[in-house]
Amino acid sequence: MSRTVALANQKGGVAKTTSTLSIGVGLAELGHKVLLIDLDPQASLTYSVGLDPDRLDLSLHDVFVRRTPMEKVIQSVRHLDIVPATIDLAGSEVHLLTRTGREHALKRALASVKDQYDFVLLDLPPSLGVLTINGLTAADDLLIPVACETLSQRGVGQLLETVDDVRAFANPSLAVVGIIVTLFDDRTRHAREILEDLPIRYGIPILQPPVRKSIRFAEAPSLGQSVLDHSPTSAGAEAYRQIARQLSERAALLDQESRKIEEG
Template identity: 55%
Template sequence: MREDRHVTTVLAVANQKGGVAKTTTVASLGAALVGLGQRVLVVDLDPQGCLTFSLGHNPDRLETSVHDVLVGDAEARDVVVGTEEGVDLLPATIDLAGAEALLLMRPGREFTLARALAPILDDYDTVVLDCPPSLGVLTLNGLTAARSVLVPLQCETLAHRGVGQLLRTVREVQQITNPDLQLLGALPTLYDARTTHSRDVLADISDRYGLPVLAPPIPRTVRFAEATASGATVLSGRANKGAAAYRDLADNLVKHWAGSELVTLG
């Protein structure tokens, strides 16, 4: 009897609006998945290198990065670095800003990342892509390479601005470059359960766009800023509500990828 072939889950985390805890979600979710026994790679597609920094690497001191992989000067396997969280990282530097212009001139540019990751996918159970806060060619590469996409959404007024445009982009990717892409839904971030305002924003998103809202919401906590400044994730150090939420989210996603229904709010 033939064994089932290992299938790596590739998750894109995308929202062109900044300040929605997108990078925090990638780093913390990656660490939480490692805690569940998964082999995890996170990919920094943002030229600002915030994910790279938050996982303990200084982008200014790296000799190679995902930029070199995308332009064909290096293999992904040779650029991946380890982290104290147990997550492998394909890091970014400011050089990545120039990759976008180079990719625009290439045929099949949306598939560049997928081709670059293909040789190392079997080394991991989950790959999480930190897409930049834009809908340019780097985000299109992320969506084309992914099996599913998660949209972090800050629970504040006007947080949904641009969500419609992102959803249109996802639909276009599904029609043209990646028909298997699954939109998982919105992840509430910076959530304050004490306010009706946070709950109203979530209800508006669900009603306006028909987006599932994933559970649990990620609470607002100072621990996120403290962790980022120290080059670690919120899961390291003492117990806190942010870490607990990301562990629950990781458990929710792993069970979903194994065939269970996603746990959603409402």
């Protein structure tokens, strides 16, 4: 069975895109078939896999606005497949707002390809607008990257309120799987305190381990590589591999349970 996982936080620069690509490559290394979807008009994920967002004939925008079938927009890159974004996606946002059932557009478009993948990962933009709502409506699971600084964790409450709304109106089974702590610097007491406080405050588990701040991450996107390829034995690559392994094990467990239920 296929799982769709959204990575969301309306706060900018908390490593949503980095985490989406790194976990995607981690899952691919485990033998899973992975599709990434870039839902951000900034197109950072598209760029990070080595595609040029300014030279694409087709992107997610065409799916939303021209109803181009998703399979026509998918591109294969190293390890995995991606539905790329371009700046045009900012215009899709306006277009979607005028449509009935607008929050379901991605879920509907995904239906025809979803079953070809073990995991579909959604990189959401830093806002709580209609693109994010589409992502949360299409997702089975939510991961929340949080950068280990005070200002970035304050938005988590607001994101969880949005999740409650999405559950009430569009996607009752959306599961909040956990927080990914990013840009972690354990040399500061402040960072360690945040790490202790986060799960208590929001009642959401933190996926282990925290991902440390490292220059390796800054170098990778311009090479069109994930940190797992650029610096395979680094602590950051290992951290994302561990997180990918947990997601893989969780999916296997859920699969087993649903099979048991089917068999009665």
